[in-house]
Amino acid sequence: MTQSTHAVEVTTDSFHQEVLEKSREMPVLVDFWADWCNPCKMLNPILASLASEYEGRFQLTKIDTDQQQQLASEYGVRSLPTVKIFKDARPVDEFTGVLPERAVREFIERHLPRPADDVMKLANDLASLGKISEAVTLLKQALEDDPSYDKLRLALAGYQHAEDGIEEARTTLKGVSPPAQQDEAFKGLLARIEIRETALNSENQDTLLSRLQSTPDDHDSRRRLSAVLFERGEAEAAMDHLLEMVRTGQSEIKASARENLLQVFQALGSSDDRVSRYRRLLAQALN
Template sequence: MDSPWIRTTTTDTFRQDVIDQSNDVPVVIDFWAEWCQPCQQLMPILEKLATEFDGRFILMKINVDELPEIAGAFGVQSIPFVLAMIDGQPASQLPGVMPEPQVKEWLESFLPSAAMEAYNSGLQAEGTGDLETAEDCFRKAATMEADVPQFQIALGRTLLALDRELECAEIVEQLESRGFLEPEAESLKEQLELRSNVEDSGGITAARTALEADPNNVGLQIQLAEALSVEKRYPEACDLLLNVIQTDRTEVRDRAKDAMVTILSAMGPKSTQAGEYRRRLATAFY
């Protein structure tokens, strides 16, 4: 049993080894016994596939003679008895002894695709701030399943976080060629637009300096708001623009509104702050 994906357990560690572990990766339990000839036929197939699948599932071998309590808890009456556990619950049972192609087909019926696993690994890396690893994982997922927008969007989001705007823009352009954009992709597009505007104006420091020299210039206030939003200081940016909208009655008011709509879109569809500021914008403008 050289593979790290083929394991055994005990009565004391079963919950941790199987139930808890299945929350992270599917666990396939093989109930077997030394005297069971069908078990001896099936086990090498399961072990081979566990090694080939390289961590997409864990094979947990349970000898019913050594661990009858566990076998009884699962109602095992005949063996081999092969059961998949996902998120702490039984998910699928192998119908019986089968040749390798059918066993592999059974596994594929409930296992996440390799692309989805790469995507999930990317989300974990992104959550810890490891953007380089996240990029590798998202790119792998997007390469394996190029028709899944969420993989492309995740890659674009990571590229933007790495300040690789041109590569992100290529992904957004590719997605937009379908004739529409998902809200998350629209957010990336708006963030790219804001970054382009801020690059032209010189960033927060330049915008603050210019505004200090001309504090009543509402155009400079809009530039500062855009610069703040690029640094994800959204409340400051939105409050500044709301002030312009509430106090100015010239055409600049419309510019401030357009800038705020762009910023709210850049904040993303899941932002609760964006929802609050949309309500405040509606109240202020209408």
């Protein structure tokens, strides 16, 4: 298959430099293909045309899966063509099969640098100085110019959440596209919003603890105490209370506590070491 002059052929030896390191500078689109794959041949001119049109804004690379089977296996390629976008040395999005040019263009544009990126950096600097209200105002203005930018919406909703603007954050998140709603960042922020909502609508920690001392099977108070503790930064104590409900509660209480615990896992994020540890404890409690 004839390759575009805008594409870089990648091997196992060059993958680190041409894909991982390059993706720290700009998005890298990796096309996993094979010479015998007819759909790959149909997709190739679309990718080549867009690489030419967007020259300098993303890098198109191609991996021959017959010659580079190790890379195909490592990145879970099961069908061809498979196209992945790498940013900051990791895959962040993908599609398989042949898409029309319009859909491929939309796929690429979701990951291209945008003017709002600089605004988000400035907002982050303001927030680090404690000027969260100013960060919110700045991002609201940027969102008016770029209302379809999911990353911008998530950043704004995050700062709104930090200011206890629960309803404002929820409203902002409603505009996030369905694909982005499946991302860990969206799910994690939504979980944090819901936990804070519970905490804000609950009594204080001492009152809840006192109630549980006299009525240990008051599961609603225990659930609310878990949210209050999480908001105070005591995530492990929060999860311990939910685990207690899983261990001692009847079927509905057990199921509800499990869902609350999974919500905390989402709020913390999969990279948090405590999540893997408490997942094991949850599995033990359910058995």
